[in-house]
Amino acid sequence: NAGVTQTPKFRILKIGQSMTLQCAQDMNHNYMYWYRQDPGMGLKLIYYSVGAGITDKGEVPNGYNVSRSTTEDFPLRLELAAPSQTSVYFCAISRTPGVEGQETQYFGPGTRLLVL
């Protein structure tokens, strides 16, 4: 049981390039989230999904896109990379928010992205 896995661990992009950050889970949790963490700042929600086929914007969605075709996978797409997207990206999952005992969020190890 690997929990939440993220690939790659680290990536350098040039301005204007595109890439997809991968997130996969084997815990069969319904909810999946993408956050970014900038130095000295709290995590900010980019996008989230309540189940396969359903996604919604978080606090900072501009410059990103997501899809959720399966329960297990929730990729995050950067189309035109900008220096402002240099950050650490975390994927998280939770089973059923609103149900006591099933609300805890579990995080992946993160992807460090540097845009130059």
Add this chain to the structure above:
Amino acid sequence: KQEVTQIPAALSVPEGENLVLNCSFTDSAIYNLQWFRQDPGKGLTSLLLIQSSQREQTSGRLNASLDKSSGRSTLYIAASQPGDSATYLCAVIHSDYKLSFGAGTTVTVRA
């Protein structure tokens, strides 16, 4: 907009001392509150989740309290050890189940 603040930003204590980490939030209409630990270069690990109807939650040497009316939560770590060195983040969970995070308190426990 919910603002979550954690003061101090960094804390250094000798081994054995009790740790007190503070978290304050501006909107008391929260659903739950969760404390996380983050080791350098790693993801977040959930420590404790406090339901809004609860006043505190305990796990081993960790105890977290919640006072919604004053917009505060405190994480206590008893008898600190060098292995407790990490960054501790609190997150407020809203009724739509989205989280607002504080910037964290970085703890160093000196042997």
